[in-house]
Amino acid sequence: MIPALEEVHVKLKINGELRDLSHVDPQTPLLWALRDGAGLTGPKFGCGMGLCGACTVHVDGQAARSCLLPLGQVGEREVTTIEGLSPDGSHPLQKAWVELGVAQCGYCQVGQIMSAASLLRENPKPSDDEIDAAMSGNICRCGTYGRIRAAIHLAAKEGAK
Amino acid sequence: MNATRRGFLQGLIGGGALVIGAPLLGPVRLLAQEATTFKPSLWVAIAIDGTVTIFAHRSEMGTGIRTCLPAVLADELEADLKRVKIEQALGDEAYGSQNTDGSRSVRDFFQTMREVGASARQMLEQAAAKTWGVPAGECRASLHAVHHGPSKRSLAFGALVAKAATLKAPAQEALRLKKPSEWRYIGHDFPSYDAPAIVRGEAVFGADVSLPGMKFVTVARSPVLGGSLVSHDAKATLKVQGVERVVVLKAFTAPHTFQALGGVAVVATSTWAAMQGLRALSTSWKKGPNASYDSTTFRKALLKSVSSPGKSVRQSGDAKKAIGSAAKRLSGDYTTPLLAHATMEPPCALVHVTKSGCEVWAPNQNPQGARDTVAATLGLKKEQVKVHTTLLGGGFGRKSKPDFIAEAALVSREIGAPVRVVWTREDDLRHGYYHAPAAIHCEAGLDEKGQIQGWLLRTAFSSITSTFAPGRTEPAPFELMMGVTDLPYAVEDLRCESCPAPAHVRIGWLRSVCNIFHVFGTSSFVDELANAAGVDSADFLLQALGKPRLLSLGSEVKYPNYGKSLKEYPIDIGRLRGVVEAVKKSAWGRKLPKGHGLGIAAHRSFHSYVAVVVEASVSRDGEVRVERVDLVIDLGTVVNPDRVRAQMEGSVIFGLSLALWGEITTKGGQVVQSNFHDYPVARMSQAPKTINVTLVKSDLPPGGAGEPAVPPIAPALANAIFAACGQRLRDLPLRPA
Known part of the structure; x- marks a missing residue:
């Protein structure tokens, strides 16, 4: 009880x-x-x-x-x-996500972006392996992993400007 | 009837659609009644400010269809996609089928969308011609305006609304469709309409819709299909803060179809209270005949079923004799387990039953089907049930079964309040409509030259038809069409048989359906034959496919061809060879590190042709890594190449998940798995670093995109594992020793 x-x-x-x-x-x-x-x-x-x-x-x-x-x-x-995360969807990750057409169904993407934002805060230039390690707690059943990885790299590049 | 005119009439009758999301109970937009709006059909409305609203009637579960079909319409309309607003249509026959499965949205509605768009465009051109007093033939719509070349005059769409609204739609024979070379969206990459809302967390999924006074509900269901409730004790449940009451839902009457399963519903003031209340609930069930279902024993029974002759479903020549006289003989038995869809968004539904009817907001693949199921459940007329489709957090076939919506409807009626039923992940994995377990038996001979000489193919699997006809043990032609009766190989002496198999859980369709197990069996077997013949696997595959031709099945074969005629969509071996040759050229035969191997497989399904090469490595302790995947698809005309590429990438991951980890097991009739720890799916670190996707350029009629790339992934991986370490794995999931 x-x-x-x-x-x-x-x-x-x-x-x-x-x-x-x-x-x-x-x-x-x-x-x-x-x-x-x-x-x-x-x-x-x-x-x-x-x-x-x-x-x-x-x-x-x-x-x-x-x-x-x-x-x-x-x-x-x-x-x-x-x-x-941003007042108007303008966080570099949100922009990169749209630019690379990451989302399919979109359900997990909010969690993915939040994990990625936390990663970039600690590690502004993560490698593929560092991204994999930080993001492997987030499942995407649609299988958008390749684009997520690419979008994190893109946002890291934009963020560094 | 003229599709456009039919749409026009129905548009007037059908009224407008409520925008899902905030404000939920805001004003209903009755576009047809506004004089300031030109609504030439139920698919599209143009407002005087130039906003073009297009209604998406298919469900969005990640394919991008909610953008793609409206973009086809917008293209023919010459609307600027940036000024198009997309609204989700209610469940309504006026749209035709809204059953979003079978990868057929584009196939079934490409032409309709074009005609609807062209019709509206011609009416706008005519309105401009009347305004200027010039021949309509001199007026051309382009990017949200109509232009008159000779006088260099232009009028924006919005300015033409009033006049266009007074015109008659052109007859179908008078429609002028754009030439493919004139398409501005079709065949080009364009972004998904919902992408910005998704990344801001504003996209509205099933559990994101609320109504005032809404109750939150979880349900305890029989752990065994068909079990009945003996007793329940809700004392502890009712002590949980926020739990208001429990409601007993009567069990379904066979066949279960899409009915609510029945059980005990916990009604609460929050999701967490409903979940805690469910945890505290004690129930006892009479389990019934399915309690004997054990997946390990069942696998053996399936293997036994394919060990003796079944019913012939396709036959030519004398396979037995040909194999018997062959220089070399081979046989292989392949098995695959139950699979669950495991959509990221578990089933959920908001239903409000009122005195006059019922309103539903739910992630569903088939709003008309949901409406009919709810109407039947409540004893209402279907006109009394209104179904809003939210975005779907994944579908894969699970959300075309509206059992969870019926459940919410029953509770809402009982308690007289709006109800959101929430399924936990445990509910989702334990009360699914599972992908069937299967056994495939292959037998073939090879002659001295390494040519296939005779092939016997047998299949046994729990049939989807058991969901509609209990006790049925024979598969249906639409299931055998997926990888059995359409076996593409050039074998003169061929016999395909179906063998009986019962079902003890709800069986349903899952992304690419029976193709998964059939192609795993046959494409693995072709690779085994190649190795036995000592021929390169890709060369052998091409040789086995034979000359480019349209596959002739013989009149005795029942072949539904995914709902289309073979004349319009033949089984074109030339196209299948084409994708194999393309992937062979780009990915086959490259030098690999030690312990790595390449595997190849190809298949036609949903009228699309896919070939795939997988590079895998196997570590000493049997860990498989998929390093790279190359995929070529020929799917005819493509609406949005970027979304097709996304579907291909996703299919690879979906295929790898089921190939490496997908397994639902049962003990005592109950599903053993409960969450992602024991039903794992691919995570980022397990996904291949490289997925190369190539789309074959083609102007043939469009094929499917959501499903056809799934079937070849598992066998290509099994073949790659064999190439890497010499182990031939014939059972899914693949587990090297």
Whole structure:
């Protein structure tokens, strides 16, 4: 039996705004607080076990699987979703993604872009192998991996300008 | 009837479409009733500001079809694609079939889109001619305006709306279609309409649509197909914060078709509460006859089935005699397991049942089918059910089965509120419509010159028809058409047989369907024959295909040819040879590092011809790496080469996933796998660094793009593994020792 948890007011810093998510169980994974609570539907549900990366967001700039991270553990840290990555879709990765026609169905791409943005922040000029290592937690069932790799290189080049 | 005129009439009757996404309950746009809009058919509307709205009636699951078909219309219309708005059409017969599978959207609607576009363009030209008092023949539409050459006058589309709206659509025989050399979009790369929204996280998928008062629902279903609920205990579930109630859904009545499976639904105020409530739910089931289903035993039963003669489905000469008298004889048995679609977006649906009817928002491949299933489920007339198609987070055939939508409809009716049913990944893998497990038996002889002398091909697999006719153990012609009755090789003495196989889970179609196991068997076997004959595999493949010709099957063969006539879409061995020769030239016979090997395979399906060369390496501990894949496709006329290349790249990855890891197993009638840890699919680090795709230039009628590149991948990889390490792997997934 799962014990009923106290309802609390959880305040979260999301995309630069302080959001009050009232009446939320602090055990709720961040993903559901974002989607059902804050109305941010960019992050997607794919597996619920941190295996596919569709739910990837940034917590203090680092890629995190929001389907596993309990809301109560986010604390004061800054959450960034795809909606907050750039004001108008102008992040070099978003531009590269469109330019190279990366997306097919598009469902996983938000998570892919968030993982890639975290990678580029730490490593502005990643090699193929470094990209593979950083991106292998993100599944794309449509099989867009080749274009994702190319788009990360393109964004790295653009970012360096 | 004149497609354009029919569309025009239906456009008036059909009304407008609601834009999916925010604002959900915003004003319905009844374009046909606005005097400021020219709506010459139900496919297209032009507003006075020049905005051209084109309705996409096929479902977008990643192929780009939501952009490609409207672009065909825009091309003939001479609309500027940058000023085209695409709206998703509701489920409605007026559009013709909306069943987005079988890789047939372009094949079935290329001509319609052209005619609809040309018709609207000619009406705009006529409107301009009337305005200027000049002959219509002197007016030419070009990029969103009509021009009069002699007087150098121009009028924008928007300025012609009022006049055009008063004109009659031209008769079909009066339509002037553009010459292929005049196409500005067809045959050229253009971006997907949804790409910018996707990268901003604004694209609307199934679970991104909400309604006020909506409840979140998960469902506990029988772990065995056809099991019935004995009891359930919801005490713990009801204590979960946010869970409101549980609802028992009655089990389907056989045949299961696309009905909701039944079970116990957990109704909650959030997705997480519904998931937690489901976890806390205790259920007990009477499992029924399918509880004996064990995939390991079943594989043996399939092999036994193909070990004795089956029903002849194609025959010429005397295969048995020819093989018996051959200098060398070979045989091989190949097996493939159950597969799940594992779309990145698990099934989900939002349904609102009201007093007057029902409204659905769901990722689905077939809105008319979804509408009919929901209507039947609720006992409504189909006119009372409205189905909105969101973007699909992958389809691969799974989302043409609307069982999950019917489930949401049942719960919504029961609780009197809008309901979003959410499937977990575990639900998705354990309650799918699985790709059939199969066994293929091949037997052939070789003469002294290494020519094939007689071939016996047997197949046994759980048939998709079992989903509609329980207990059926015989495959249908449309299943045998995929790699059995169309066996392309030049063998005089040939016998193809189908052998019986039952089904114990829901069997459905998955990207490229029966081609997967048939081509794995036959293309592996051809490579085995090549090696036995001591001939280069690519040379042997060409020799086995024989002379360029149109394959003649004989009148006794039931061959549905993917829904088209053989006259329009023959089985053209010349085209199949063409792609083999092209890939041989670009990728075959190159020098490789030690431990690497090349494999080749080719196949025609969905009226497209694909040949592929895979380079693989096998490490000492049996780890397979796919280093490079070269693929050539001849699919006739191409609408958007870039999207076809994307489909080819994706097909390679999809094919590698099923070849190396794809396996659903069952024990006691229950699926063992539950998530991506035990049903792995390719990740970036496992994907080949290089995929070279070549499109053959052709002006023949368009073929399919979404599926035809999948079938040859697994056998090409198996052949490459053999070349790399000498192990002949005859069972999928491929696991070298």
